[in-house]
Amino acid sequence: MLIDVLYFAALRERIGHARERCDVPADVATVAELQRWLAARGAPWAEAFAQTTRVRAAVNQAMAQPDTPLAEGAEVAFFPPVTGG
């Protein structure tokens, strides 16, 4: 299924681009599975995720957990812990 993946802050810098459209297999059904699938591509994703402490995610612009499910057309963002305020 088609998913939009966004990267922010230090994670985006390590990967080298801010967003991409992914066509993921049916067994990539959660946030954690998507992260593993991206890291399995190798560089730069593998290093970027490994070097970022406590990667966080949002699905459709709401904070998500590793087991948050993904649906067709979802917007999934990965980022380091937030530091606003």
Next chain:
Amino acid sequence: MAVRVQQAAFDAGREMDALRAGNPQVGAVACFVGVVRDFNDDASGKCGGKAVATLTLEHYPGMTEKALADIEAQARARWSLCDVLVVHRVGTLAPTEPIVLVVTTSAHRGEAFAACQFIMDYLKTDAPFWKKEATPQGTRWVDARATDDAARARWEKP
């Protein structure tokens, strides 16, 4: 009920006046302003680390406004408030510039004070902003703090 994400600076006094204008039920106005400091914290978390030349705030357009609105809704559900305003700046800021404004109004001070702190504690952990410092040594992404998670967690104790 208002949440704004903007590059422009804000005038806290003017915003406080505007928020309570026309509402004689307001007996209390609480306000917090977060400001860019000129020194970041050293490795131990104390003041007096590296000089900060500028602070750049990145955010997640779309989610930022939703997250702040959700935090405000949680505050309104917990306390009896007249009104709430949250303004958070993005872009590149210099030391002494204001970053974030939270104003709460209520009939009595307990609710306004508590809601103001609650909103800041949740903003620090749940709102998608990221700070990058520029110093003479180069640029550095600011790390999230365990103290911010602890501050948020305190609101969840029974």
